[in-house]
Amino acid sequence: MNEGLKVYSAKLSEALAQAGAFVRVLGFGSTEATPKNCARLEWASVPGDRRSQVIALLSRLPLTAAVDSTNEYRALLEQQLRESWDAIIFDSYGAGWALDRCKRYCASKLGARTILVHVSHNHEEVLWRSMAQQAAAGLPKRIALWQNYYKVRGLERRLLREVDLVSAITSEDEQAIRAHRADRNTLTLTPGYDGPVAPPRVIDASVPRRVVIVGSFQWVVKQENLSRFVQHADAKFAAHGIELVVAGDVPDDLKKTLLANSRATRFKGFVSELGPFLAQARIAIVPELIGGGFKLKFLDYIFGRAPVATVDAAAAGLPTRLREDLITSADFAGLTSAIIDHIDRLDQLNRLHTAAFEQARSLYRWEDRGLHLQQRIAELQEMRSTPPARSSRAAAAASA
Known part of the structure; x- marks a missing residue:
């Protein structure tokens, strides 16, 4: 499920x-x-x-x-x-x-x-x-x-x-x-939320310059969002030495299409234990520009103690104060730039994921x-x- x-x-x-x-x-x-x-x-x-x-x-x-x-x-x-x-x-x-x-x-x-x-x-x-x-x-x-x-x-x-x-x-x-x-x-x-809760963590220089997207991508709307983000961000991430890892169920034809023109992106498949996977990334992304509703993936990321980057449209269902502890932008261009800007700001990344966790633990x-x-x-x-x-x-x- x-x-x-x-x-x-x-x-x-x-x-x-x-x-x-x-x-x-x-x-x-x-x-x-x-x-x-x-x-x-x-x-x-x-x-x-x-x-x-x-x-x-x-x-x-x-x-x-x-x-x-x-x-x-x-x-x-x-x-x-x-x-x-x-x-x-x-x-x-x-x-x-x-x-x-x-x-x-x-x-x-x-x-x-x-x-x-x-x-x-x-x-x-x-x-x-x-x-x-x-x-x-x-x-x-x-x-x-x-x-x-x-x-x-x-x-x-x-x-x-x-x-x-x-x-x-x-x-x-x-x-x-x-x-x-x-x-x-x-x-x-x-x-x-009543899922796994990661222990406190500190993001330091030993954590790879890696960003991740986790989800199930069988729905056409999810596929469209993923395709657009990878096509937009991959070259920019590659130019800045940032690895993008997509974990989850991705249709083979979509994966093949995206990999044909990608340099920074790789696909991992289903991840049974999210905590250790998130611990090896600096930022977790919710690239949901199309589609309303609350993104359950926010809670997986926040309780996995990962700093979260997303677009304003996806964060609309979150309380205003919690949104302040995310990396947000209006569109994929701004989001990609914001991720590049934050990837080496380790103190800020640690502040963001800690503050988001403290708020979420009593809200959900x-x-x-x-x-x-x-x-x-x-x-x-x-x-x-x-x-x-x-x-x-x-x-x-x-x-x-």
Whole structure:
């Protein structure tokens, strides 16, 4: 579970269960890597595989939703809707394929008290419009991106209008989302962190003049960001004797394309232990110029005690004070220059990573997010004229 969306979904589900709700999560994939330390949390894997992208392209749904809306997933959902639930959670816009069926459930006697919740991971309309506008691709791919943008926009707007509660991953996204709602039933649930914490470190001259990017790059938006940054920064880093290491799952064709014209960049593949890897770098980079939402990689870097360099657009979800302890710039040109400028300022690098860690350690607690979501669901139920309350139960349509 190394993708940000999956990590956020799993941890929020776990936090909601630890807050007292019974949570059943539906989704594709093996349940072996899912958290098992909470008796109130169940993981139900959808039988079979997702639809092929070729078939999904013919759907009226956006690609992410179309590949998930298989007959097997719909059958699994039908089984759940024979029970009584306090809330049904659509985890990201891709789960919106189930909206109509869940609305019919809420109109029935069994679902009369059920609250529909959309947990958003980005303001998807803005993200996909930016991707369609900026993608450096041939005409067929640009047409496909624009087509998917219009489908995303339609489905996301329906979710934002028609569910009872919407959560956003940043306060900026929450403000944008409110423009599509008639009420103010929104909240911000930034990620928490309960992963590895690196011991205190000092960056000195023995640490290689190395900068790193860590992530999973299977998503087209992540690929575009990585490609643009490497193409922009590689020659400048090479000229200043700086090594750029990209760690994570990178498609072979993208890797081959980037390496063909690179001198400073190398690809390491998946890193099982991030701490020792970050300890051999002076700066960790989040080059996310396209795409909103909170970048979970910030927390991996900060708790790994690595100085962080990023663009302003990616840092938007962070508190202002924490942003002051990052190396930031408006674009890739400025970011590349700032990294070159900071690479040998060892005292400043040590100050930045220490200050960011001290702030983050009290800001990102998953248990607070689960309790906040549970309380908002309960408040919305109380506002309805209903029979006596049942025990708290929640179902999530999610990607396992």
